[in-house]
Amino acid sequence: MMMTMVQALNMALRQEMEKDDRVVLLGEDVGRDGGVFRVTEGLVDQFGQQRVVDTPLAESGIVGMAVGMAAYGLKPVCEIQFSGFSYQNFHQIENHAARLRWRSQGRYAISMVLRAPYGGGVRALEHHSESREAYWAHTPGLKMVIPSGPRNARALMASAIRDPDPVIFYEAKALYRAYREEVPEEEEILPLGRAQVVRSGGDLTMIAYGAMLRPTLEAAGVLHEQEGVEAEVIDLLTISPLDEESLVRSVQKTGRAVIVHEAPRSFGAGAEIVSRIMEKAFFSLQAPIERVAGFDIVMPLFAREKSYIPTVARIVAAARKTLKTDM
Amino acid sequence: MPRIPLALSTSIDSLSILDEKGRLDAALEPDIPGEMLLRLYRAMLLGRRFDERLLDLQRQGRIGTFPPIKGQEAAQIGAVAHLQPEDWFVPSFRETAAELWRGRSMESVILYNNGFSEGARIPADHHDMPVSVPVGSQILHAVGLSWAAQYRRTGEIAMTFFGDGATSEGDFHEGMNFGAVFQVPVVFVCQNNQWAISTPFSRQTRSATIAQKAAAYGMPGIRVDGNDILAVWAAAQEATQRARAGDGPTLIECLTYRVMMHTTADDPRRYRTDAEVEAWRQRDPLPRFQQYLLGKGVLSGNEQKEVEEEVLQDIQAAVESAERQMQSMGDPLEMFNHHSAELPPSLVAQREELARELAGSAGEVRS
Numbered sequence: 001m002m003m004t005m006v007q008a009l010n011m012a013l014r015q016e017m018e019k020d021d022r023v024v025l026l027g028e029d030v031g032r033d034g035g036v037f038r039v040t041e042g043l044v045d046q047f048g049q050q051r052v053v054d055t056p057l058a059e060s061g062i063v064g065m066a067v068g069m070a071a072y073g074l075k076p077v078c079e080i081q082f083s084g085f086s087y088q089n090f091h092q093i094e095n096h097a098a099r100l101r102w103r104s105q106g107r108y109a110i111s112m113v114l115r116a117p118y119g120g121g122v123r124a125l126e127h128h129s130e131s132r133e134a135y136w137a138h139t140p141g142l143k144m145v146i147p148s149g150p151r152n153a154r155a156l157m158a159s160a161i162r163d164p165d166p167v168i169f170y171e172a173k174a175l176y177r178a179y180r181e182e183v184p185e186e187e188e189i190l191p192l193g194r195a196q197v198v199r200s201g202g203d204l205t206m207i208a209y210g211a212m213l214r215p216t217l218e219a220a221g222v223l224h225e226q227e228g229v230e231a232e233v234i235d236l237l238t239i240s241p242l243d244e245e246s247l248v249r250s251v252q253k254t255g256r257a258v259i260v261h262e263a264p265r266s267f268g269a270g271a272e273i274v275s276r277i278m279e280k281a282f283f284s285l286q287a288p289i290e291r292v293a294g295f296d297i298v299m300p301l302f303a304r305e306k307s308y309i310p311t312v313a314r315i316v317a318a319a320r321k322t323l324k325t326d327m
Numbered sequence: 328m329p330r331i332p333l334a335l336s337t338s339i340d341s342l343s344i345l346d347e348k349g350r351l352d353a354a355l356e357p358d359i360p361g362e363m364l365l366r367l368y369r370a371m372l373l374g375r376r377f378d379e380r381l382l383d384l385q386r387q388g389r390i391g392t393f394p395p396i397k398g399q400e401a402a403q404i405g406a407v408a409h410l411q412p413e414d415w416f417v418p419s420f421r422e423t424a425a426e427l428w429r430g431r432s433m434e435s436v437i438l439y440n441n442g443f444s445e446g447a448r449i450p451a452d453h454h455d456m457p458v459s460v461p462v463g464s465q466i467l468h469a470v471g472l473s474w475a476a477q478y479r480r481t482g483e484i485a486m487t488f489f490g491d492g493a494t495s496e497g498d499f500h501e502g503m504n505f506g507a508v509f510q511v512p513v514v515f516v517c518q519n520n521q522w523a524i525s526t527p528f529s530r531q532t533r534s535a536t537i538a539q540k541a542a543a544y545g546m547p548g549i550r551v552d553g554n555d556i557l558a559v560w561a562a563a564q565e566a567t568q569r570a571r572a573g574d575g576p577t578l579i580e581c582l583t584y585r586v587m588m589h590t591t592a593d594d595p596r597r598y599r600t601d602a603e604v605e606a607w608r609q610r611d612p613l614p615r616f617q618q619y620l621l622g623k624g625v626l627s628g629n630e631q632k633e634v635e636e637e638v639l640q641d642i643q644a645a646v647e648s649a650e651r652q653m654q655s656m657g658d659p660l661e662m663f664n665h666h667s668a669e670l671p672p673s674l675v676a677q678r679e680e681l682a683r684e685l686a687g688s689a690g691e692v693r694s
Contacts, residue, residue: 024478050478056508061467061501068471068485071456072415074478076471092498095461096468102665103457105448109668141666164668193671241671 002180008150009039009115009171011183012157013077017047023161024069026053026062027079027115036081037117037176063089063114067096070110075161083116083170084127090135097166098141113160113167118146119211119262120309121174123302129173130299131210131263136168137240137272143167143192144239148213150181152237155190163192172211195243197250201230204319205250207273208260209236212310216260219315229323239269247273248280255286256322260310265293287325290318337542341550344557347610349618357561361625365634367408367556368620371400371613373638374424377433378587380642381423381440385591389650393440394421395587398554401612402518402581404428405559406486409567413454415476415485417469420458421518422488429455433645434652441649443656444665454483462523463493466502466515473511473570484512484570491531492523494540503578507544512570514563515578518553520585525598541578553581554612557619584610659685 003011017023025040031054034041044052055062059080066076080086086093093114100108120129136144145160145167147153153171160167190196198213199220208216213235220231232250236243251257257277259270270291277289292310300308344355359367378397384390396403403425410416416429423436430453439446439458447457456472459465469487476483493499494517506513517537521528534540541548547569551558559581566577584607588595595604620626626634663670663678670678 053509056501056504058497058501058504060498061470061505064464064467064498064501065471065474065505068417068468068473069475069478070471071468072472072475072479074475088497091461092464092467095464096459099666100457101667102444103447104665105445106665107449107451107453108456143667241673244673 001183001185003150003183004177004180005147005150005153005171006037006039006176008154008181008183009157010041010043012154012161013040014043014046015187016158016161017043017051020075021051022073022075023077024051024053024074025077025079026055026066028055028057028062028081030054030079035079037173039115039171040079059085059089060092063092063097066112067092067100067110070097070112071100071108075111077113077115077161080114080116082128083118083132084130086114086116089114093136093142093166093168094139098139101165102141109164110166111164113157113169115169115171117173117176118170119172119174120299120302120305121211123305124173126301129302129305131261131294133170133239134263134268137269141165142240144170145192145237146170146172146210146239147237148172148210148235149175151183151188152190152196152235154183155188156192156237158187158189159192162189167192170210174211190237193238193241193243195237195246196235197232197246198235199231199233201232202254203229203256204231204323205247205254205257206231206233206260206315206319207236207247207257208233209239210262212260212262215310215312216315218312219319222312222316223319229319231319242272242276244276244280247277251277251281252284255284258290258292258315258318258322260292260315262294262309264296265291266296268293286327287322290322292318335542337539339536339538339542339548339550342558342562343552343555344561345555345615345619346552347554347615349615349622351619355561357557357564359560363408364620364625367404367560368616368626369634369638370404370408370424370428371556371616372634373427373641374400374404375613376638377427377436377642378423380646381436382587382591384437384646390437390441392590392592394590396421396423398586398607398611399518399520399583400424401556401559401616402516402553402583403488405556406514406516406563406579406581408560409563410484410486413481414483415469415472416455417465417472417485417487418456418458419462419465419489419493420460421490425488426455429453431455433642434649437646437649438653441653443653444661445656463489463496463498463502465489466493467498467505469513469515470502470506470509470511473506473513474509477511482571484514484567486514486516486567488516488518490523491517491519491521491528491537492526493517494537495531503540503544503546506576507546510573510575512573513576514566514570515576516563517578517580518583519580520583522585522589522595522599524589524593527599536580538578538580546576546578548578548580550580550582553583554610554615556612556616
């Protein structure tokens with residue numbers, strides 16, 4: 001069936017809830033309203049208020065309560081309305097969700113998912129457009145997942161819910177209704193911690209995730225049309241733990257890499273990727289690795305966000321720069 | 328249209344049954360079976376003596392920093408004693424007496440306070456959470472646990488402990504609010520020991536009591552003399568019965584006092600007077616309860632000595648056992664355990680890195 005990412009996520013939640021009554025959704029406006037982006041639409045009608053729980057407006061409350069539910073063996077899926085509000089629950093993730101397994105020495109596995117829309121491009125208010133995946137990726141004990149389209153969003157959400165440990169699941173708002181894709185009704189899961197090569201090529205490795213995958217693929221197309229370059233494009237899908245093996249294998253073949261993310265450049269996921277490539281594929285490199293990223297500033301309000309978010313032109317320019325260099 | 332006063336039901340009870348002079352309000356005296364009275368007494372005494380022993384061990388450099396509980400034994404034991412084994416106990420970090428009541432071993436407390444994570448291990452069949460250091464953050468876990476118990480219709484309840492300082496945290500508010508909105512079977516026990524490190528209760532809140540905050544959340548609240556185990560027992564009995572009956576949460580404020588330092592790294596003389604501490608030492612919960620039991624004939628002078636000796640022997644055995652265990656617990660690679668169900672490849676590599684270093688090959692140059 002052709003679906004938007006919103007519909008695909010909805011299907012993943014519905015199917016996991018049908019299969020496993022430990023799966024419970026909670027968050028602000030997730031019930032009758034179906035979530036502000038409608039990801040949970042219709043679920044309260046099917047599963048009732050005991051499994052689709054409209055909570056008071058308090059992010060720490062939602063996540064802290066979910067930690068307790070998970071300690072008792074439930075599989076809560078929390079919706080934080082916008083990732084910009086998840087700093088208010090940050091400590092419940094950092095102090096408890098991510099380390100209760102460790103603190104209790106294996107007694108309490110916190111199998112929970114925190115879903116949050118992230119990223120710009122939808123002309124939203126302040127606090128509604130930023131990308132802060134690096135915060136979560138830095139915390140030991142967490143998995144950080146960002147799908148890039150309807151089909152993999154559905155498959156990754158199923159895996160995230162089944163995962164025995166906490167998963168932070170960022171959903172690009174810019175992708176929610178950007179396009180439709182065929183999503184099979186039958187079960188489909190993607191393993192967490194694995195990247196996908198979505199375009200093969202031997203000249204250059206381009207690494208992206210979430211909403212940045214599409215402009216990166218477009219840039220690869222431009223490079224192919226205009227100068228016959230064959231770029232390999234890797235969709236990270238999981239930020240942490242990083243699929244180092246796939247990245248290294250590709251760069252060993254191409255010798256060049258460009259990393260694209262919307263989040264601020266400094267200390268972002270790109271920095272870690274560069275470091276891994278340096279450790280494992282340094283002698284294959286033929287040019288310095290390029291990063292195309294957001295600037296190290298507060299995400300601008302929407303009148304200027306297009307100049308902040310990496311563009312196809314910027315990605316192409318960075319790729320050309322690495323292609324011109326030969327060490 | 329007009330401005331009219333709204334009549335809110337904000338009255339709360341303050342409860343004291345056995346006062347500091349040992350005078351009993353017989354009309355309020357709870358009917359506690361003799362066997363239970365002795366269990367409560369032994370648990371308070373164990374909490375007290377173990378705490379004293381931990382302080383000795385800390386001063387001798389045999390364990391690290393720890394938060395003493397002295398003076399708060401009644402507030403802990405009188406409340407936790409109402410939990411069934413399958414109920415959920417969610418402590419902060421100053422509930423050693425309650426933890427021992429729940430079956431945590433003294434060895435594990437010593438291990439934990441000497442820097443071994445193994446000391447926080449919760450046995451698979453225990454419905455207890457490990458200590459929670461970030462102040463107030465565990466309150467929400469109790470709400471989630473009791474929500475899950477309600478969802479699964481197990482009939483279990485949850486009880487969580489926190490201090491007066493925690494009531495300034497957002498998580499206290501969110502926990503009270505969520506608990507009341509969802510009407511989950513949870514009991515919130517505030518040990519108001521009047522000091523959050525150096526900050527006195529008067530700088531923590533302008534409310535006259537913690538208990539009155541319950542009214543704002545739409546749940547019953549009660550303040551009890553936290554050094555009077557009979558009062559704590561009575562209030563906790565009501566609260567746990569309410570939770571079990573499906574009538575939602577209760578906030579119990581146990582007014583007590585932190586006789587010792589915040590942790591062994593703290594020097595309370597910097598911020599409070601000896602006179603204040605001395606006044607509270609006179610309200611010690613332990614001799615008060617002891618006098619009650621002696622007067623009631625539940626405990627004889629000889630039995631008292633026997634219990635005292637037994638408790639000291641148990642503590643000595645636990646200290647020796649813990650110190651024996653720690654001799655063979657040095658393996659640093661243990662630190663990589665229990666972070667996730669499966670170690671990701673990058674962590675397997677980091678673990679190997681340390682293993683090589685420990686094996687003595689750290690000096691080799693990697694090519």
